[in-house]
Amino acid sequence: MPFDAPEELDGFREQVRGWLEENCPASMRTPMSDDEVVWGGTRETFKNPDSKIWLERMGEKGWTAPEWPAEYGGGGLTKAQSQVLSQEMRRIKARPPLFSFGLWMFGPALLEFGNHEQKARYIPDIVMGKTRWCQGYSEPGAGSDLAGLQTKCEDKGDHWLINGQKVWTSYADQADWIFCLVRTDTNVKHDGISFLVFDMQSEGVEARPIKLISGSSPFCETFFTDVQVPKDQLVGELNKGWTIAKRLLQFERSSISAGGFGGTGGSGILPPQEYAKQHVGLDESGRVQDGDMRARISDHLMYSKAFGLTVQRMTAEAKAGQEVGHTASILKYAAAKMNQEKCELLVEALGTDGLGWDGDGFAEDAKKATRGWLRSKGNSIEGGTSEVNLNVIAKRVLGLKEHQ
Amino acid sequence: MAFVLSEDQQMIRDTAMSFARDELPVSHLRDLRDGGANGVDPASRAKLAELGFFGVLIDEAYGGVGMGMVAMGQIMEAQGRTLAATPLLQTAVLGASLLSLGGSEALKTEWLPKIAAGEVTLALALDEGTHHAPLNVSTEAERNGQGYTLNGAKRFVPDGHHADVFIIVARSFGDAGQAHGLSLFLVPNDAEGLTVQALNTVDSHGAAHLSLDGVAVSEAQLIGAPDAGWEVLEPALDRGRIALAAEALGSSQAAFEMTLEYLQTRKQFGQLIGSFQSLQHRAAQMFTSLEMTRSCVAAALAAADDGSNSLAELASLTKAKATELVHLVSNETVQMHGGIGMTDAHDSGLYMKRARVQEALLGGASFHRDRYAKLNGF
Numbered sequence: 001m002p003f004d005a006p007e008e009l010d011g012f013r014e015q016v017r018g019w020l021e022e023n024c025p026a027s028m029r030t031p032m033s034d035d036e037v038v039w040g041g042t043r044e045t046f047k048n049p050d051s052k053i054w055l056e057r058m059g060e061k062g063w064t065a066p067e068w069p070a071e072y073g074g075g076g077l078t079k080a081q082s083q084v085l086s087q088e089m090r091r092i093k094a095r096p097p098l099f100s101f102g103l104w105m106f107g108p109a110l111l112e113f114g115n116h117e118q119k120a121r122y123i124p125d126i127v128m129g130k131t132r133w134c135q136g137y138s139e140p141g142a143g144s145d146l147a148g149l150q151t152k153c154e155d156k157g158d159h160w161l162i163n164g165q166k167v168w169t170s171y172a173d174q175a176d177w178i179f180c181l182v183r184t185d186t187n188v189k190h191d192g193i194s195f196l197v198f199d200m201q202s203e204g205v206e207a208r209p210i211k212l213i214s215g216s217s218p219f220c221e222t223f224f225t226d227v228q229v230p231k232d233q234l235v236g237e238l239n240k241g242w243t244i245a246k247r248l249l250q251f252e253r254s255s256i257s258a259g260g261f262g263g264t265g266g267s268g269i270l271p272p273q274e275y276a277k278q279h280v281g282l283d284e285s286g287r288v289q290d291g292d293m294r295a296r297i298s299d300h301l302m303y304s305k306a307f308g309l310t311v312q313r314m315t316a317e318a319k320a321g322q323e324v325g326h327t328a329s330i331l332k333y334a335a336a337k338m339n340q341e342k343c344e345l346l347v348e349a350l351g352t353d354g355l356g357w358d359g360d361g362f363a364e365d366a367k368k369a370t371r372g373w374l375r376s377k378g379n380s381i382e383g384g385t386s387e388v389n390l391n392v393i394a395k396r397v398l399g400l401k402e403h404q
Numbered sequence: 405m406a407f408v409l410s411e412d413q414q415m416i417r418d419t420a421m422s423f424a425r426d427e428l429p430v431s432h433l434r435d436l437r438d439g440g441a442n443g444v445d446p447a448s449r450a451k452l453a454e455l456g457f458f459g460v461l462i463d464e465a466y467g468g469v470g471m472g473m474v475a476m477g478q479i480m481e482a483q484g485r486t487l488a489a490t491p492l493l494q495t496a497v498l499g500a501s502l503l504s505l506g507g508s509e510a511l512k513t514e515w516l517p518k519i520a521a522g523e524v525t526l527a528l529a530l531d532e533g534t535h536h537a538p539l540n541v542s543t544e545a546e547r548n549g550q551g552y553t554l555n556g557a558k559r560f561v562p563d564g565h566h567a568d569v570f571i572i573v574a575r576s577f578g579d580a581g582q583a584h585g586l587s588l589f590l591v592p593n594d595a596e597g598l599t600v601q602a603l604n605t606v607d608s609h610g611a612a613h614l615s616l617d618g619v620a621v622s623e624a625q626l627i628g629a630p631d632a633g634w635e636v637l638e639p640a641l642d643r644g645r646i647a648l649a650a651e652a653l654g655s656s657q658a659a660f661e662m663t664l665e666y667l668q669t670r671k672q673f674g675q676l677i678g679s680f681q682s683l684q685h686r687a688a689q690m691f692t693s694l695e696m697t698r699s700c701v702a703a704a705l706a707a708a709d710d711g712s713n714s715l716a717e718l719a720s721l722t723k724a725k726a727t728e729l730v731h732l733v734s735n736e737t738v739q740m741h742g743g744i745g746m747t748d749a750h751d752s753g754l755y756m757k758r759a760r761v762q763e764a765l766l767g768g769a770s771f772h773r774d775r776y777a778k779l780n781g782f
Contacts, residue, residue: 273777273780273781273782276782277782282782286778286781286782287777287778287782288777288782294774294777294782295770295773295774295777297777297782298773298774298776298777298780298782299724299773301776301777301780302720302721302724302725302773302776303696305700305721306696306697306699306700306721306725307696309696309699309700309702309703310695310696310699312407312699312703313407313698313699313702313703314699316406316407316408317407317408320408322408330691330692330695333688333692334692334696387685389688390684390685390688390689391681391684391685391688393688393691393692394684394685394687394688395684397688397691398664398684398687398688398691399668400664400667400668400676400678400679400684400687401668401676401678401679402679403675403679403680403681404674404675404679
């Protein structure tokens with residue numbers, strides 16, 4: 001349904017407003033601290049009990065996934081209705097009820113490539129936040145060259161047998177299920193990859209957290225030793241997993257550049273110009289005293305603004321059917337640069353206050369900024385390095401040829 | 405905010421693009437240069453007038469078409485593609501905006517229809533130093549009975565060498581650096597005491613230094629209230645900055661396309677040079693900057709039409725981004741073309757020369773970074 005009459009939308013808006021008024025708990029209308037984020041799944045502890053109620057109510061409406069088909073528990077809303085919903089949620093400052101790789105990445109891919117049984121089996125639990133998913137993509141020997149992955153998947157007649165290792169598996173130690181790229185043909189590269197899903201509780205699965213330079217991380221290395229996976233858990237056709245993988249990377253790059261980057265530091269951190277004002281000081285005319293730092297902060301703010309406008313423009317053009325190809329690579333490249341610059345400026349403006357690690361003597365926001373700066377170095381590596389994104393732009397958008 | 409053109413706007417874009425391509429190609433600028441025209445081109449000017457381009461920002465009541473800045477931006481982008489030397493920025497954007505925003509009814513009735521019909525060339529004469537500094541005006545406007553006497557000098561006035569009428573920014577009160585005390589005056593090019601020194605500029609568009617030695621103007625020639633010219637000047641400058649950014653975007657896009665084509669045809673070491681990763685990455689970075697600048701230009705043009713209160717911020721954002729873009733792309737165009745890019749016979753150099761003028765006029769990147777910081781309170 002591409003068109004929603006304005007009066008119908010008005011009616012819908014009223015319904016939504018009324019429903020939210022009744023069902024969104026008061027504490028879910030306050031800013032969310034990092035440790036109150038709800039990722040769902042069987043290990044979810046719901047630090048704030050209201051967040052459980054909020055997730056259940058939104059999940060039952062299908063409004064955690066507003067545009068997914070109602071048949072599988074989604075909201076079944078049109079794009080316009082879904083926009084109304086997010087506007088109304090923003091209006092009352094409602095927290096997102098669920099953060100989820102199932103919602104952002106696996107679900108959209110499954111809806112596109114999965115069969116009916118698979119959708120019926122997995123989608124409703126994603127919508128309700130009952131299953132937490134992780135992504136098994138990168139391997140120690142397959143990072144930027146992802147298609148070089150070696151995790152072996154053998155057909156044993158009544159099941160698949162998996163052996164190998166994944167790395168940078170975000171939250172593998174917290175997840176219930178994994179969607180995973182495996183090698184089903186060793187003679188060809190891209191055409192020997194398949195897309196499997198399986199239970200992280202299966203025998204032979206082990207996830208070990210990785211500590212990053214920032215001191216902690218959501219990442220794990222994940223080992224598979226003779227893991228048996230039922231045959232019906234192959235998504236799409238055998239050896240056609242790369243098509244799904246590429247599509248899913250687009251979802252990942254879009255969700256990263258839409259603001260899901262690690263390293264922004266989370267809540268409580270001020271914009272760089274505020275730290276510059278406090279720590280560097282202003283001259284008589286109200287300018288930050290360090291003219292060079294001031295210019296670089298201004299330049300960064302402009303870059304951010306230009307980035308935001310570009311996201312808006314590309315969204316508008318996509319709606320009008322004039323999409324620039326491979327938008328996601330352009331945005332991912334720019335978002336990484338933007339976030340890293342911001343993190344560098346934050347630490348620079350904080351001066352020695354930005355060089356603390358833990359304990360007393362450093363403000364909480366400053367310590368967060370420091371950790372965030374370290375974490376942000378991964379922004380140009382994760383989800384496709386900046387160099388790989390530039391390759392994609394050069395080859396797929398600009399049509400430049402491969403080196404012979 | 406509209407990022408997608410309306411049907412009318414798309415139509416004017418198509419017209420402007422084909423006009424620039426067919427009637428004002430880069431070779432036309434080259435011919436003008438080699439013929440010593442110094443950017444003065446009455447024949448093309450007449451054709452632009454026929455297309456109605458001079459009246460795009462002017463209300464229908466005064467003989468224009470009142471299509472607004474989004475439409476004007478398409479025309480500026482088109483002329484940027486081929487480096488066309490036209491009086492559109494000074495006359496149709498700055499002149500028309502200043503008169504529309506601040507002109508008395510009598511001035512509007514007298515001048516706007518002439519601008520719209522393409523019968524007159526205007527030139528805003530503002531800067532007095534070598535860098536854009538709109539408040540650093542020392543040219544004096546001394547009140548005497550029925551009018552004012554102007555004394556001072558203006559530097560590098562675009563179209564100044566062939567303008568029929570100038571809009572002179574002068575100080576009727578206070579000191580250089582202050583916004584209050586500026587007044588704007590309409591002065592014909594044959595006014596007594598006005599000397600126009602034509603300049604041969606690097607971009608072959610030409611410009612002029614002016615000196616004003618006891619130029620007498622009547623009160624009726626004032627645009628905006630006396631001492632309060634800044635209220636009219638600042639929003640008009642912002643329109644000019646956005647329009648010039650659109651022009652620079654067009655130049656960048658065209659230079660980039662020319663370079664991309666070269667990368668896809670030139671061979672060295674038995675390979676297309678466009679297959680070398682160092683060049684691919686630089687091309688991809690340029691493309692990303694182009695896309696981001698395009699978003700800024702579109703947003704700023706729309707903001708000017710919507711009467712947005714963030715016009716100043718968006719104008720500085722856009723002029724800064726377009727300035728950086730055209731600087732980068734013009735340099736890379738020469739570099740990636742190698743030796744041929746250094747020759748006068750190739751167009752690379754023309755793009756780089758015009759780029760520097762686009763950058764300097766109405767404020768470069770550092771001017772607008774400073775202004776953006778001020779607007780954001782630091």
